[in-house]
Amino acid sequence: MQLRSVLSRRSGFIVWALFLVAGLCSFQNYGISWDEEAQRYAAQISYDYIRGRDNFLLQWDNRDYGVVFELLLLGLEKLLHLRQLSDIYLMRHLVTHLFFLGGAWCFYLLLRRIFQSNFLAVTGLLLLLLHPRIYADSFYNSKDLPFLSMYAICLYVFSRAFDSERLIVFWMIGVATGLLTDIRILGILFFVSVLFFLFGQVCFNIARRKSVRQKLLQLTVYVFSSCLTVYLFWPFLWMHPLDGLLHVWKSMSVFSRWDASVFFNGTFIHASQIPWYYLPVWIGITTPVFYLATGIGGIILVGISLLRKPFACFYDADYRLRLLALITCLGPVLAVIVLHSVVYDAWRQVFFIYPAFVLLSVWALSELILFTRNNRILKSAIVFAVLSPLAFTISSFPLSNVYFNVLAGTRPDEIRHRWEMDYWGLSFRQGLNYILDHGTSSHIIVRYRESPCAATYRIFFGQDRRLELQHVEETEQWIERESGDYFITNYRLFPNDFEQCKGNEIYSFRVANSRVCTIFKLR
Structure with missing residues (x-):
């Protein structure tokens, strides 16, 4: 007692x-x-x-x-x-x-x-x-x-x-x-x-x-x-x-x-x-x-x-x-x-x-x-x-910043289509780690839209010579297969599906039944 x-x-x-x-x-x-x-x-x-x-x-x-x-x-x-x-x-x-x-x-x-x-x-x-x-x-x-x-x-x-x-x-x-x-x-x-x-x-x-x-x-x-x-x-x-x-x-x-x-x-x-x-x-x-x-x-x-x-x-x-x-x-x-x-x-x-x-x-x-x-x-x-x-x-670690309760929606990707999710760009670290772990090439070119991807690369992956990042702005550039191996996105201010990359998705990090970060194979 x-x-x-x-x-x-x-x-x-x-x-x-x-x-x-x-x-x-x-x-x-x-x-x-x-x-x-x-x-x-x-x-x-x-x-x-x-x-x-x-x-x-x-x-x-x-x-x-x-x-x-x-x-x-x-x-x-x-x-x-x-x-x-x-x-x-x-x-x-x-x-x-x-x-x-x-x-x-x-x-x-x-x-x-x-x-x-x-x-x-x-x-x-x-x-x-x-x-x-x-x-x-x-x-x-x-x-x-x-x-x-x-x-x-x-x-x-x-x-x-x-x-x-x-x-x-x-x-x-x-x-x-x-x-x-x-x-x-x-x-x-x-x-x-x-x-x-x-x-x-x-x-x-x-x-x-x-x-x-x-x-x-x-x-x-x-x-x-x-x-x-x-x-x-x-x-x-x-x-x-x-x-x-x-x-x-x-x-x-x-x-x-x-x-x-x-x-x-x-x-x-x-x-x-x-x-x-x-x-x-x-x-x-x-x-x-x-x-x-x-x-x-x-x-x-x-x-x-x-x-x-x-x-x-x-x-x-x-x-x-x-x-x-x-x-x-x-x-x-x-x-x-x-x-x-x-x-x-x-x-x-x-x-x-x-x-x-x-x-x-x-x-x-x-x-x-x-x-x-x-x-x-x-x-x-x-x-x-x-x-x-x-x-x-625990289950979403380290992406619990994307928490939503049931009031936000429950259907697949409903939250991503209605609310901003990974506005901080934190999921890029998991995404780049996944590419390095599963990529077999000695030189991997990754295309990206959002600037936190580049910051994450400089800070945590700058010493890894296998990775090369290419920034793109226009939609047409995302799928230029001859220019890159992968395209990675966290959907920041772009909640829609990337129709140009349809069928090329190799992995998505999901939270609350919605995609937070997706990696597409370009070639």
Whole structure:
């Protein structure tokens, strides 16, 4: 019984440690995503600016991207004296994933503080870690996943700050908020949320004729540490902090530079013309159904509780976190709808709302357990439902980024014909490996359309002299048999079948009953 009790108390750490071991064993298997080379290049430009080598950063089109996490990755690359491209990108994958696990651990601690239940805390941890798309992205997506991870850390420090009221903890939440904003400008939403609660407490104390000195000190410390951190770790802001921040906010709220179309429900739509329901639909079809149902239930229950006690968030820690979770979860989606912001590649740009969504899910589960007589059966059902996506993640490894639930469709290739699948281009690593393993020629020419194929080749296959890649643009070039041995595609922005290659398919990697990457034999 004593061993069982210890295991129960340590179950959160055991689950987290199992994911750590799984990540260490699997990080080498992921391919190269579309933006990884560009992200590393962004860090190099800021690094050259910091070193005083040139001022290209100040004129660069993408200067409005936060680079603090990318500078961390570049610093580790130089500290470890990595030279081989494969070593550099594998290190990036590992560190990005470890940072995600760090955020997940802070989130677990937050759940344990709120609910005082190890079962609910572990359930929330699993809900965060087992979302197939988010888990896969935690290895190679160094833009959206570090932002999600830092948001989870901010939620935890937020809870600690308002509970303890010590100035040093408000300094910590300020630093955390600054780093969050240094990763992506949307961190300002969290900054504004904290200001709202601090100002609310000041007004509440004034109304109750209580002293506001401590609250004003907390507000001052928070604002100062946040602004200082944002400035120190964002080189673009060093010369003109306010003008630079306004430029970044205006640019990222509209982001008109991405002049392309998205594939949505079988139709190509310009990214600036997406329907208002674009994000809700993508979230709905790519989140496990149980996760989705409990999250929506949590939104409804928490919304009702806040309507009943609209001012409780200024004096009750539980209600304060409920409101923050609701703002974090719904605010960015509503902002995209109202501002008509450019959004693409499913909902990855708002992945950061997911920890708050999970927090709301756990609130719903806690209420369900509270009003259920047979908790043992209910808890067993919850564990089964929470663990169910694990089967998909294992069976589709390392392509769980292409997860869809039953709402997206079930017929063969239905999903590919309606929704964008491998928009990151990760499947090319598996495709090129297959060609090398099954090709018998000493010189293999592979034709491709999508640029991640070339990046994957440079980073993981550049030393293999058997492979030669040829980029093609026009449809007629895909099947020029005298010019290549194979044609490989991941169907990015081309969901249709390649009729010119009909009958020449030699292998397809499939996920969710749809082709993700196909190899055609040309000669």
